[in-house]
Amino acid sequence: MSAAVAYDTAAGYAVPLPTRRPERPRLVLVPTGESVREAAAPALRLTRAGRLAITTTVLLIALVAAFVGLTGGASATGAPTTVTVEQGQTLSQIAAEHLGGMSVASAVAELQLANGLSSAQVRAGQTIVIPQG
Template sequence: MSAATAWHVPDPPAGVRRRHLVLVPDPPVEVATPRMRLTRRGRLVLAVLLALLVLAVTMTSVAMAGTSSAPTTVTVTRGQTLGEVAHRQLPTLPVREAVVRFQLANDLSSLQVQEGQRLVVPD
């Protein structure tokens, strides 16, 4: 709160400076801001969000590391059939499906393969 007072002052004699009233501001009042407090539920939500973020970053890095730029190839040996190659390279799939994937990946129109032929192994 500032205070100012005014009263009648006679004119000063010659050569004497006149004094003026000066408003002096009060020092600023510091308002105490309350600290933010997290509840148990808020901490749980933050922990879950952080865990999901870490999981997402980990899965993204694993997915990017799993992709290779050069395709894997296999060379047909003497007496091998496309079915044998497909079964050996993709053992988790049924042979028929593995053969079809090899045909599509290598643009083969038949089941015939030759010794020394290089085939791209499908993903």
């Protein structure tokens, strides 16, 4: 065994110094196999910010649902109106008859867009969808 000795020069004699080694970490055996139990899942803790986020989300969904309910959902209320083109009838005549609230040129353009027509030419027996609005 060893000991540290310090000399006190004023007293003239040797004084042993206490020596203490830091403890070494000890190894711990970890159980394996069937003797191991699964750790229980920690309880869910909802913070104030989490509660605020959930409350805001629920209120936003409720407002959107109320808005959709009040406006009636989709703008189309039923089956679209269709017209079958008769012999000698033009797209301008159909536009003037069924979309009278706008100019004929605008109404023809709306009919072309709604029916995927590249020109204003129609043939007898063709079905034309009249857009809502």
